[in-house]
Amino acid sequence: MVKAKRFILVKRFVGFPKPTDLKLVEEELPPIKDGEFLAEAIYLSVDPYLRKKVSSFPVGDTMVGTQVAKIIESKNPKFPVGKHVVGQAGFGWRTHTISNGELTAEGLNSAVLIDLADLPLSLALGILGMPGYSAYFGFLEMLQPKAGEWLVISGAAGAVGNVVGQLAKIKGLKVIGIAGSDEKGKWLKKELGFDHFINYKTQDVGAELQRIVPEGVELYFDNVGGDVSTAVMNNMKTFGRITSCGSISNYNDTELKVVPLQHALVSRQLKMRGFQIVSLANRWNEAFKQNLEWIQQGKLKYRETITEGFHNMFNAFIDMLNGRNFGKAIVKV
Numbered sequence: 015m016v017k018a019k020r021f022i023l024v025k026r027f028v029g030f031p032k033p034t035d036l037k038l039v040e041e042e043l044p045p046i047k048d049g050e051f052l053a054e055a056i057y058l059s060v061d062p063y064l065r066k067k068v069s070s071f072p073v074g075d076t077m078v079g080t081q082v083a084k085i086i087e088s089k090n091p092k093f094p095v096g097k098h099v100v101g102q103a104g105f106g107w108r109t110h111t112i113s114n115g116e117l118t119a120e121g122l123n124s125a126v127l128i129d130l131a132d133l134p135l136s137l138a139l140g141i142l143g144m145p146g147y148s149a150y151f152g153f154l155e156m157l158q159p160k161a162g163e164w165l166v167i168s169g170a171a172g173a174v175g176n177v178v179g180q181l182a183k184i185k186g187l188k189v190i191g192i193a194g195s196d197e198k199g200k201w202l203k204k205e206l207g208f209d210h211f212i213n214y215k216t217q218d219v220g221a222e223l224q225r226i227v228p229e230g231v232e233l234y235f236d237n238v239g240g241d242v243s244t245a246v247m248n249n250m251k252t253f254g255r256i257t258s259c260g261s262i263s264n265y266n267d268t269e270l271k272v273v274p275l276q277h278a279l280v281s282r283q284l285k286m287r288g289f290q291i292v293s294l295a296n297r298w299n300e301a302f303k304q305n306l307e308w309i310q311q312g313k314l315k316y317r318e319t320i321t322e323g324f325h326n327m328f329n330a331f332i333d334m335l336n337g338r339n340f341g342k343a344i345v346k347v
């Protein structure tokens with residue numbers, strides 16, 4: 015018998031999540047059936063979308079989330095013992111999972127075999143996983159960037175943002191990153207080649223943009239929404255293009271705030287495009303292959319903030335919401 019640990023939701027998050035909203039429980043797993051396999055978690059991902067998802071999540075269910083796991087028992091020839099998978103639907107915040115690897119209603123594989131050669135397996139949760147694909151499609155496809163254009167990225171030092179900035183440098187753009195600490199700014203400029211950095215906690219974003227690019231920027235990749243985005247949009251060129259990837263600045267709000275975007279949109283004739291990376295699930299492999307190639311060529315760098323211990327899942331999640339992560343926030347079991 016295998017004992018699995020898992021976090022269940024005991025109270026839906028209201029405002030900033032509290033440790034008492036989740037509970038760590040143990041359960042004995044049944045023997046696996048034909049077509050199933052048993053996987054043991056190695057790395058788990060903590061992502062901003064979890065905060066949003068839990069607003070409508072059934073109390074008592076295992077907390078959702080993606081993980082990298084090793085197959086330790088199998089009655090499914092497609093998932094042999096010893097191989098690794100990225101576990102999505104049916105996995106979540108748990109140490110051991112029984113899965114059949116089938117497609118979910120959303121068209122996502124519940125488990126996908128991975129082989130990253132000599133690269134760390136945890137990258138399958140970051141630059142070679144969902145956040146890396148969001149950067150790839152959200153930037154290259156939604157924004158249709160051209161060499162020489164100016165790009166502003168909010169949430170620039172996070173899992174998605176830092177990859178967007180690096181892709182933009184590969185494509186010959188000029189990049190301004192916005193994030194919440196000068197240490198993050200140093201990393202973005204010195205190691206990743208960003209051209210400019212704005213600390214939204216200590217600087218006036220609009221005034222800084224005005225100083226750096228008085229004529230206005232062409233492109234904006236938005237991870238945070240809120241006042242930062244209003245300031246950026248009011249410093250864009252006519253016909254500027256925006257990808258709305260997320261709005262983490264309001265995920266913990268209990269009341270909906272009105273953010274005045276229309277003035278900038280209308281007066282500057284901007285084009286704003288949102289996207290859901292799950293809708294592009296059938297093309298994820300394209301982004302995987304290209305990001306992998308650029309990593310192997312030394313054109314894309316990766317950074318992770320790793321928290322040790324499954325019992326620290328909640329702390330890692332809160333640390334990410336509070337901006338303590340550089341690059342991808344990961345938990346190592």
Ligand SMILES: NC(=O)C1=CN([C@@H]2O[C@H](COP(=O)(O)OP(=O)(O)OC[C@H]3O[C@@H](n4cnc5c(N)ncnc54)[C@H](OP(=O)(O)O)[C@@H]3O)[C@@H](O)[C@H]2O)C=CC1
Nearest residue numbers: 062172173174193194237238259260261262263290291337
């Ligand atoms: N549309 C889609 O399909 C997808 C959307 N997303 C979205 O992309 C965004 C980035 O995700 P991801 O890269 O995984 O997360 P990150 O790794 O960027 O982590 C979240 C970051 O958000 C920043 N942050 C927290 N609170 C605020 C705030 N009030 N204002 C501004 N910044 C804040 C923090 O950095 P700092 O120190 O700078 O404050 C923190 O590090 C999120 O909005 C997420 O929901 C992600 C994947 C897919």
Ligand SMILES: CCCCC/C=C/C=O
Nearest residue numbers: 063080102144260291292
């Ligand atoms: C594997 C599920 C990924 C969902 C990412 C969604 C982000 C939305 O904001």
